[in-house]
Amino acid sequence: MTRVVFLLVPQLHLLDLAGPAQVFSTAADLGHGYEIGYVAEQEDVPSAQGVTLRADTSWPALTADDLVVVPGWRSPTLGGSGALTPDTLQRLAAHHAAGGTVASVCSGADALGRAGLLDGRRCTTHHEVQDELAARYPRASVVPDVLYVVDDRVVTSAGIASGIDLALHLVAVRHGPSAAARIARSMVVYARRNGDERQASAMLRHRAHLVDAVHRVQDLIDTRFTNKLSLSDLSTAAGVSERTLTRRFTAATGLTPLRYQQELRLERAEHLISHGATSESAALAVGFQDARMLRRLRARA
Template sequence: MRTVVFLLVPGLHLLDLAGPAQVFSTAADLGLGYEVRYVSGREDVPTAQGVTLRAGTAWPDTSPDDLVVVPGWRSGGEVPLRVLTPGQASGLAAHHAAGGTVASVCSGAFALGEAGLLDGRSCTTHHALQHLLARRWPRARVVPDVLYVPDGNVVTSAGIASGIDLALYLVTVWHGPSAAASIAREMVVYARRNGDEPQASAMLRHRGHLVDAVHRVQDRIDARFGDRLLLSELASDAGVGERTLSRAFVAATGLTPLRYQQRLRVERAEHLIGTGETVEAAARAVGFQDARMLRRLRSRPGAADL
């Protein structure tokens, strides 16, 4: 049993809390073994949306397998120098020092900074607060324009709805992509978004549909785009015939499964090349036998949209 503790700060945003809480609650419903708890400095916790929540006030016992999450709160572009009590800050630091995972949503990253957990780490927060976070914690490496940033057992996410992406990422780490995909489908979250991918990534551009069988195949391709994937295997995953899958996939995404896989490969290769890898090394890393196919795909008209 893994305990997920949400540390609630007065004025918190409901979706910062409710999104990831729903992920772990759904994980528990699916038998993955989660207990969700809530703690605050006061029993009655006002929220930015006007609903008052109830929480325990005693810091819970946690183990290295457990997770502590700090949702964000309404900041108005400014964040007080101190939002945590000394006991809360030391509790966060102690949990991390014992090997536990600590996460934040939106302005919750400032609470992690208070606890001394951002120094020397990559992190992110809401786009409107990124410059303030960098000024407040100059030893942190603030990554702009991403959904979430894992750095060891500290994971930070951007604003509001990105808390869902962070929680699904942690489920993927702990239980695999299939479990995360099952939770996403249960929550009717059809865009399984990666933390280091921009909003315009291929994984997102072709997720704006409601065909569950196609989403299941996309999940498989997303997780294994560097492998050789047979259409028969993909159709079996979707529970349909090969011709049915091909028609449904094209209708939903505008691409064949192979073309979709190629787009993911090229996009990842472009990222690797941009970080200093050779074309040959990038081609091998994404599953091409040599660089010729990668060069051919990159040279096509409209390759920037791959």
């Protein structure tokens, strides 16, 4: 039996907690032997989403096989937020010193930093606070724009939904990739993502604009990027000429429609390759006729 203890901080984000908790709960249902507990410095813990949670104020006895997870909390900055007593921070440090694993989701990395667990280690957090984390803990090496980082039993993740990826990774390490895949299927989530995948997908990185016609074309490309799409078809969907679409699309996203489609294909192909696919099979799966174009795009990237 491995114990997974979540340390709850006031104003914690529910998904930071619920995502990993669901992974380990599902793993327990599948017979992998996890016992989940929740501790806090007060019995009633308000969440950022308005639901009050109940936790134990006494820590269970932990062994080196056990995991402590600190979910993130709502705050525009890390400084002055996520209040924890020195005794609680010392418990985090002591568990790691005894051979245990300590993990964080989103701003929970700041609690690990205050416990001294980020010094001399690679780590990450949500992209909105990663610069502040680096400034607060200059002895840490903050890795930007990745989903999670593992360094000497200190595991940090980007936040919100990436906590699911972190938990699935830990299950895969202990029980194998097939166990993690089975849990992902049970949870109806996308296949486990690698830690070094970017926090924002290509579909999200180029959506920070207010041009309705371009959004409509992006919606079409997003759902059919593995198909051959002509500029004529895209301009018809947008209700503008091909020249106008190219001009507006490039101004809004920094890419032509073709380059945007290629970026989606490349991102999906990289994911398939990272999970064991060959370049040839990945290229065919995303719509290329062969692997030559994929190799050129990967070399350019």
